Amino acid sequence: EAGVVQSPRYKIIEKKQPVAFWCNPISGHNTLYWYLQNLGQGPELLIRYENEEAVDDSQLPKDRFSAERLKGVDSTLKIQPAELGDSAVYLCASSLGTHTGELFFGEGSRLTVL
């Protein structure tokens, strides 16, 4: 069974440029998460989807970040414009359910903003 797939694995951009990350969750997983991880820290939730509905986006900086999950499967996270402080690893995860489901993570997308 394929795991959570993310792309690109690495992205280097200059500040003020846009960037997008893509995630394909495990088949059948209704819940999808985007996390941000800074070096030496645990992941922090950006947004959680239940099917195609964003049910928790309270930590998403909506002035520059946006996300979508069309048809309740794949998801895209976009940053526009990127700032130096956005350099981090963006992790996508999925689970069968929010409360009891085991969480499975992708390899992450490492963003460097110059």
Add this chain to the structure above:
Amino acid sequence: KQEVTQIPAALSVPEGENLVLNCSFTDSAIYNLQWFRQDPGKGLTSLLLIQSSQREQTSGRLNASLDKSSGRSTLYIAASQPGDSATYLCAVTGDYKLSFGAGTTVTVRA
């Protein structure tokens, strides 16, 4: 707000020694607790999931215990190997949110 703490931040042991990793959380109203392993530059790999009604879970050389009332979980790794070197993170699910600790970075010396 749930706070998850993992102490120590780093640990170095000789090969063959048993590892004991600690995780504490401030709000005992949790649905489950999950332990993850993260290798440098990689995503998180799930090791064990303990539901709130369970006291422990075991998988091979790994054993995780959960004491919800005291807000603690411990991950035991028996007979450590150099391949166990990684960062281990715990995460608790409560109030629709998953809260992570910062992790314990383990080095197993050959």
